[in-house]
Amino acid sequence: MNFDPDPLCPFRRRRKEARPSELLDAALELFVEKGFASTRSEEVARRAGVSKGTLYLYFPSKEELLKAVIQRFLADPIASSAQEADTADGPTPEVMENLLSDWWMRIYDSPASGVFKLIISEARNFPDIAQFYAEQVIVPGTALCVRLLHRGIERGEFRAIDIDAAAHSILMPLVLLCVHKHSLEPCGISKSLGLDPEGFIRAHLRLILQGLLVRSAPAGAAA
Amino acid sequence: MNFDPDPLCPFRRRRKEARPSELLDAALELFVEKGFASTRSEEVARRAGVSKGTLYLYFPSKEELLKAVIQRFLADPIASSAQEADTADGPTPEVMENLLSDWWMRIYDSPASGVFKLIISEARNFPDIAQFYAEQVIVPGTALCVRLLHRGIERGEFRAIDIDAAAHSILMPLVLLCVHKHSLEPCGISKSLGLDPEGFIRAHLRLILQGLLVRSAPAGAAA
Amino acid sequence: MNFDPDPLCPFRRRRKEARPSELLDAALELFVEKGFASTRSEEVARRAGVSKGTLYLYFPSKEELLKAVIQRFLADPIASSAQEADTADGPTPEVMENLLSDWWMRIYDSPASGVFKLIISEARNFPDIAQFYAEQVIVPGTALCVRLLHRGIERGEFRAIDIDAAAHSILMPLVLLCVHKHSLEPCGISKSLGLDPEGFIRAHLRLILQGLLVRSAPAGAAA
Amino acid sequence: MNFDPDPLCPFRRRRKEARPSELLDAALELFVEKGFASTRSEEVARRAGVSKGTLYLYFPSKEELLKAVIQRFLADPIASSAQEADTADGPTPEVMENLLSDWWMRIYDSPASGVFKLIISEARNFPDIAQFYAEQVIVPGTALCVRLLHRGIERGEFRAIDIDAAAHSILMPLVLLCVHKHSLEPCGISKSLGLDPEGFIRAHLRLILQGLLVRSAPAGAAA
DNA sequence: TATGAATGAGGTTTCATTCAT
DNA sequence: TATGAATGAAACCTCATTCAT
Numbered sequence: 001m002n003f004d005p006d007p008l009c010p011f012r013r014r015r016k017e018a019r020p021s022e023l024l025d026a027a028l029e030l031f032v033e034k035g036f037a038s039t040r041s042e043e044v045a046r047r048a049g050v051s052k053g054t055l056y057l058y059f060p061s062k063e064e065l066l067k068a069v070i071q072r073f074l075a076d077p078i079a080s081s082a083q084e085a086d087t088a089d090g091p092t093p094e095v096m097e098n099l100l101s102d103w104w105m106r107i108y109d110s111p112a113s114g115v116f117k118l119i120i121s122e123a124r125n126f127p128d129i130a131q132f133y134a135e136q137v138i139v140p141g142t143a144l145c146v147r148l149l150h151r152g153i154e155r156g157e158f159r160a161i162d163i164d165a166a167a168h169s170i171l172m173p174l175v176l177l178c179v180h181k182h183s184l185e186p187c188g189i190s191k192s193l194g195l196d197p198e199g200f201i202r203a204h205l206r207l208i209l210q211g212l213l214v215r216s217a218p219a220g221a222a223a
Numbered sequence: 224m225n226f227d228p229d230p231l232c233p234f235r236r237r238r239k240e241a242r243p244s245e246l247l248d249a250a251l252e253l254f255v256e257k258g259f260a261s262t263r264s265e266e267v268a269r270r271a272g273v274s275k276g277t278l279y280l281y282f283p284s285k286e287e288l289l290k291a292v293i294q295r296f297l298a299d300p301i302a303s304s305a306q307e308a309d310t311a312d313g314p315t316p317e318v319m320e321n322l323l324s325d326w327w328m329r330i331y332d333s334p335a336s337g338v339f340k341l342i343i344s345e346a347r348n349f350p351d352i353a354q355f356y357a358e359q360v361i362v363p364g365t366a367l368c369v370r371l372l373h374r375g376i377e378r379g380e381f382r383a384i385d386i387d388a389a390a391h392s393i394l395m396p397l398v399l400l401c402v403h404k405h406s407l408e409p410c411g412i413s414k415s416l417g418l419d420p421e422g423f424i425r426a427h428l429r430l431i432l433q434g435l436l437v438r439s440a441p442a443g444a445a446a
Numbered sequence: 447m448n449f450d451p452d453p454l455c456p457f458r459r460r461r462k463e464a465r466p467s468e469l470l471d472a473a474l475e476l477f478v479e480k481g482f483a484s485t486r487s488e489e490v491a492r493r494a495g496v497s498k499g500t501l502y503l504y505f506p507s508k509e510e511l512l513k514a515v516i517q518r519f520l521a522d523p524i525a526s527s528a529q530e531a532d533t534a535d536g537p538t539p540e541v542m543e544n545l546l547s548d549w550w551m552r553i554y555d556s557p558a559s560g561v562f563k564l565i566i567s568e569a570r571n572f573p574d575i576a577q578f579y580a581e582q583v584i585v586p587g588t589a590l591c592v593r594l595l596h597r598g599i600e601r602g603e604f605r606a607i608d609i610d611a612a613a614h615s616i617l618m619p620l621v622l623l624c625v626h627k628h629s630l631e632p633c634g635i636s637k638s639l640g641l642d643p644e645g646f647i648r649a650h651l652r653l654i655l656q657g658l659l660v661r662s663a664p665a666g667a668a669a
Numbered sequence: 670m671n672f673d674p675d676p677l678c679p680f681r682r683r684r685k686e687a688r689p690s691e692l693l694d695a696a697l698e699l700f701v702e703k704g705f706a707s708t709r710s711e712e713v714a715r716r717a718g719v720s721k722g723t724l725y726l727y728f729p730s731k732e733e734l735l736k737a738v739i740q741r742f743l744a745d746p747i748a749s750s751a752q753e754a755d756t757a758d759g760p761t762p763e764v765m766e767n768l769l770s771d772w773w774m775r776i777y778d779s780p781a782s783g784v785f786k787l788i789i790s791e792a793r794n795f796p797d798i799a800q801f802y803a804e805q806v807i808v809p810g811t812a813l814c815v816r817l818l819h820r821g822i823e824r825g826e827f828r829a830i831d832i833d834a835a836a837h838s839i840l841m842p843l844v845l846l847c848v849h850k851h852s853l854e855p856c857g858i859s860k861s862l863g864l865d866p867e868g869f870i871r872a873h874l875r876l877i878l879q880g881l882l883v884r885s886a887p888a889g890a891a892a
Numbered sequence: 893t894a895t896g897a898a899t900g901a902g903g904t905t906t907c908a909t910t911c912a913t
Numbered sequence: 914t915a916t917g918a919a920t921g922a923a924a925c926c927t928c929a930t931t932c933a934t
Binding site (some may be wrong): 711721722729791835 | 896903904
């Protein structure tokens with residue numbers, strides 16, 4: 001019944017090879033938007049422009065699709081971009097303020113920002129996802145930050161604080177910013193936060209650098 | 224007109240009055256643990272020690288149960304405790320370090336800490352919950368923090384920084400700490416953070432107060 | 447705990463004895479209104495002014511309640527009143543027009559009229575109800591009608607038609623009138639019928655008596 | 670733009686197009702037999718030879734299925750066949766006796782006869798069904814009858830009786846005959862009626878035409 | 893006798909997954 | 914490869930019935 005002599009013309013091949021990616025894009029969007037359990041697999045397929053059955057040609061189950069989504073949107077943009085931060089040069093405070101904010105804004109603006117919300121929501125139902133997240137994001141992300149703090153301390157730019165705690169003080173608001181982008185903001189709660197992300201990130205880093213306390217007055221002061 | 228014998232013996236009454244609370248406790252646990260959509264209503268009932276039907280005697284639907292959970296665990300422990308913080312006295316840095324960490328540890332230790340994860344996960348599916356959270360938690364929580372910052376600036380203790388941004392720099396890690404308690408930690412990822420919550424909160428607040436930079440005062444000073 | 451020295455004061459006794467009747471009234475109303483399956487037993491209890499449990503003190507199940515409803519509203523008003531019709535005297539056409547329409551209007555105006563709808567709806571689910579209806583209503587009702595027709599024929603007032611068929615021609619519209627009262631009319635369809643019941647019944651009987659055809663013309667005619 | 674192979678083979682298409690009809694047939698049978706509320710949707714599916722889920726592929730809910738049943742079995746066989754009756758010719762009494770009894774026997778013998786019982790039972794629960802019935806059946810059905818009566822009167826064949834009332838005297842027993850076919854008869858009560866439908870219909874129409882009264886013509890006449 | 897909290901079987905509906913074409 | 918009709922397990926919710934008080 002099928003006379004098609006060329007079952008893989010260039011066009012179809014391109015479509016075919018793009019399918020998994022289109023499905024992953026659609027799945028990320030929907031999983032972040034509605035949660036994993038509340039997203040129907042048919043909806044993912046439809047948003048990717050294919051039918052329900054086709055989804056199952058590429059992913060054996062909805063759960064495997066979730067894992068593929070995490071894999072795809074975690075490994076690439078976060079871990080890879082972390083490396084370039086190490087090549088930075090110059091005074092560490094400037095590196096932190098500029099490079100860190102640029103680095104995170106790329107994450108914030110990318111679809112990967114939704115992965116944070118997704119993982120928070122689904123971690124307990126899929127513990128190996130949590131494990132994967134810890135290894136692929138938390139470890140390299142904090143390591144990047146820790147290296148910067150180390151450098152600053154060694155260079156005499158930073159005080160000798162608790163490096164691990166400081167890394168989290170620095171990064172956690174950035175993570176929550178991504179989370180809010182996909183949870184509260186779509187509900188119109190951005191006003192409550194009152195902050196544009198870029199502005200907040202820079203203000204945040206500057207506050208971490210300088211602290212709240214009034215700078216040592218002419219004569220000795222400060223706690 | 225009513226000749227019936229006492230319609231509710233003490234025992235029955237006590238059970239009846241306790242039921243909603245027991246159901247809400249069970250529901251919070253499970254909604255936080257597995258997510259709203261993945262929690263079967265019968266499971267909530269069973270954890271509260273009653274049968275499926277009994278749940279529907281007290282809440283007309285699973286969705287209304289969710290709303291009641293949010294209402295119960297948001298209004299009471301978070302918003303109310305925020306008031307006492309205002310009565311504090313003494314140097315603002317100390318108030319921040321002591322009172323703020325105590326205040327938040329009470330939240331962290333209470334079952335209400337799970338509400339943060341729950342709201343992040345469900346906000347987009349139930350936008351009025353997001354609204355409620357903004358009004359009941361974000362607004363009073365940041366207002367408390369903003370008042371403290373104000374006081375510090377007016378007293379000359381704090382630099383004149385962007386108060387709103389600073390409030391978020393202070394609070395967001397505390398929120399994410401609660402979120403992690405219910406998402407990553409149960410998966411055994413607490414080691415990655417490498418920090419006990421109380422220690423981190425104090426270190427975090429001290430970092431915010433003092434900043435990273437070495438005190439470069441004209442004459443030697445600074446801690 | 448119960449000090450009541452007189453557990454059956456006159457008032458309570460009266461209530462108690464009235465209970466089954468009140469429950470049957472409420473049950474008839476609701477079964478006719480919503481159908482047996484769609485009526486919740488609690489609703490019956492509430493409309494009778496008692497609680498759910500009390501219903502089960504008087505009737506062992508919802509199904510037995512239905513049977514009691516049928517028994518109560520079938521035996522009494524229909525079968526009993528049929529007897530008096532036999533005592534009538536005078537020209538049979540007048541008896542039919544007057545007595546029959548009075549008799550049926552009493553049925554139509556009584557709550558028993560709803561029983562017709564109820565039985566039509568539930569007969570197949572409860573075949574012994576159908577049997578009971580046939581014995582208690584159809585048989586005596588048609589018998590009454592048959593006797594009247596007999597009398598008219600014997601007296602030379604009526605033509606010698608098929609008596610059984612004629613009885614049904616006479617009675618069926620009266621039955622359907624009762625059915626419509628409880629099915630279409632509450633939906634505002636009375637206008638479509640365009641007839642007040644009393645007027646229709648008299649017109650109907652007169653038509654049956656006189657027929658449609660033009661009365662035998664001066665010279666012989668008619669089919 | 671669509672390179673997919675034929676999306677619906679003939680076999681699948683035929684099944685798909687037949688499904689709704691098969692489901693409606695099964696639904697009518699069961700709704701008439703057991704009532705709407707007492708019919709489980711799975712039972713409808715099974716009688717149509719499909720599974721529970723398939724039913725919901727074609728009808729969004731049990732209630733919509735009911736409405737589709739009414740629509741299907743009302744518009745087609747009753748209203749449409751009413752038109753042909755108007756094309757009749759010849760003496761009106763004969764038209765009434767022959768055509769009307771044929772017309773109604775077709776209704777009686779078709780599955781649509783059950784719709785009368787169904788509507789009587791469910792009208793109050795679904796008022797728009799009652800409305801639909803009034804518009805689609807009562808109005809055209811009585812209009813057909815009214816036209817016949819009109820013609821008879823204008824031609825001098827019929828006396829000038831109350832046309833609307835007469836139409837109901839004619840039609841109501843026919844309707845109740847259909848109702849009984851699906852309520853009492855399956856319970857074995859046909860004997861009480863003692864009449865085969867066709868015989869009764871003809872006897873009924875003849876009685877309506879001729880009346881009960883003996884022809885008291887000046888000169889001898891009458892059948 | 894009367895209550896109404898509690899139960900759980902059973903009904904409606906959804907949706908991940910399969911498979912014939 | 915791609916489709917979408919079909920399935921049936923499982924979820925939500927209802928309600929007849931029980932029973933401790």
